[in-house]
Amino acid sequence: MDASTIRTLSPTTHRQEIYIFGNEKKYLNFSSNDYLNIGTNEHLRNNFLEQILKKQNPFTKNLYREALFSSSSSRLLSGNTAPYTRLETFLAKWFEKESALLFNSGYHANLGIIAGLMQKGDCIFSDKLNHNSILAGIRQSDTDYFRYKHLDCAHLEDLLKKHRSSYKNALIVSESVFSMDGDKASLNDLITLKEKYQCLLMLDEAHGTGVLGENAQGLCTEEKNFLPHIDIVMAALGKALGSQGAFCAADKKIIDKLINHAPTFIFSTALAPIQVLWTEFLLTQNFTHILEQQKKLKKLLSEFSLSSHIVPAVIGENEDAVNMANHLREKGFFVLPVRPPTVPLHTARLRLSLCADMPKEELARLFSEMETYKCAVNG
Numbered sequence: 001m002d003a004s005t006i007r008t009l010s011p012t013t014h015r016q017e018i019y020i021f022g023n024e025k026k027y028l029n030f031s032s033n034d035y036l037n038i039g040t041n042e043h044l045r046n047n048f049l050e051q052i053l054k055k056q057n058p059f060t061k062n063l064y065r066e067a068l069f070s071s072s073s074s075r076l077l078s079g080n081t082a083p084y085t086r087l088e089t090f091l092a093k094w095f096e097k098e099s100a101l102l103f104n105s106g107y108h109a110n111l112g113i114i115a116g117l118m119q120k121g122d123c124i125f126s127d128k129l130n131h132n133s134i135l136a137g138i139r140q141s142d143t144d145y146f147r148y149k150h151l152d153c154a155h156l157e158d159l160l161k162k163h164r165s166s167y168k169n170a171l172i173v174s175e176s177v178f179s180m181d182g183d184k185a186s187l188n189d190l191i192t193l194k195e196k197y198q199c200l201l202m203l204d205e206a207h208g209t210g211v212l213g214e215n216a217q218g219l220c221t222e223e224k225n226f227l228p229h230i231d232i233v234m235a236a237l238g239k240a241l242g243s244q245g246a247f248c249a250a251d252k253k254i255i256d257k258l259i260n261h262a263p264t265f266i267f268s269t270a271l272a273p274i275q276v277l278w279t280e281f282l283l284t285q286n287f288t289h290i291l292e293q294q295k296k297l298k299k300l301l302s303e304f305s306l307s308s309h310i311v312p313a314v315i316g317e318n319e320d321a322v323n324m325a326n327h328l329r330e331k332g333f334f335v336l337p338v339r340p341p342t343v344p345l346h347t348a349r350l351r352l353s354l355c356a357d358m359p360k361e362e363l364a365r366l367f368s369e370m371e372t373y374k375c376a377v378n379g
Helices: 042-054 082-094 106-117 132-141 153-166 187-196 252-261 273-285 287-303 318-330 360-378
Strands: 012-016 019-022 025-029 099-103 123-127 144-148 170-175 200-204 232-236 246-250 310-316 348-353
Touching: 042 273, 082 099, 082 246, 082 273, 099 106, 099 252, 106 132, 106 170, 106 200, 106 232, 106 246, 106 252, 123 132, 123 153, 144 153, 153 170, 153 187, 170 187, 187 200, 246 252, 273 287, 287 360, 310 318, 318 348, 318 360
Parallel strands: 123 144, 123 170, 170 200, 200 232
Antiparallel strands: 012 019, 019 025, 099 246, 232 246, 310 348
């Protein structure tokens, strides 16, 4: 096996604010999805733990009893305690839907939603660069599926014209902000096509929620409120929102079907209740902080004329991407190479994840180091 394709676990010890530590060194972390620096916020963490130890918060008098470190069960058995239903009620209201359902991760959510909702005899239309979890859900659903060229709604319409009438139910699924390149779906076009061809529309907001939108919902409310036209929204809690897990927001009919058919929901031990309480704490008591961090990140991006918090530096070959990543680490930057099969062959890259608290001087230094290295290598 080519050594440049072998993955290993990075020997890091811990994260603190914008840094990651390993090998007795401190690095600026450009490989985290903690876009708003909430996951490493010590002040928030201390406040949360203090509430638990005091055994109360504004929403429940049973906080200490609720704050278990394990659910020890699936939600359909004995794991459906008060924190889950309380948070799901909030999430549904936040995303302007009838209901919401928690999953253990974004991967679990995408796989479970698609496999639980669609079945043999249905069809799915998926962006060719959608996340692996979406493709895994499609394959497990045993439906026919068609992949349209990345962000190419003209190609999507060609496929809809050719195939839609052969199926009773159809789903169009896309990421909002694509995880590798940071480019964005055209929601106007997707909604036009979903309505014209009578499809359900599912939007994966894993990398949009928290970062985009007037109320931090994601791309779905960035330019205007598209939520009434999007049937299913999947949003992650473990990226910009600094917690763990994910959720689906949709009509009650869809959520009820997922409770009964989504394999990753039915057959999984639920998230730890204390993790659910942490998410509730962030979204209900610290939402102003989320919006402030969102504004701060947008300002940083504007100062560098960047359109996304995910910045790809496509290198090409695996070995070249690994070498540049190693060089940057020597300069104090933790930037990991992304290689096939995560990305297509010959498009190995460095994926820069920018966060709200990153000093602009350090970001400028990173870009300078990358340019200097490329000039040195290319002669």
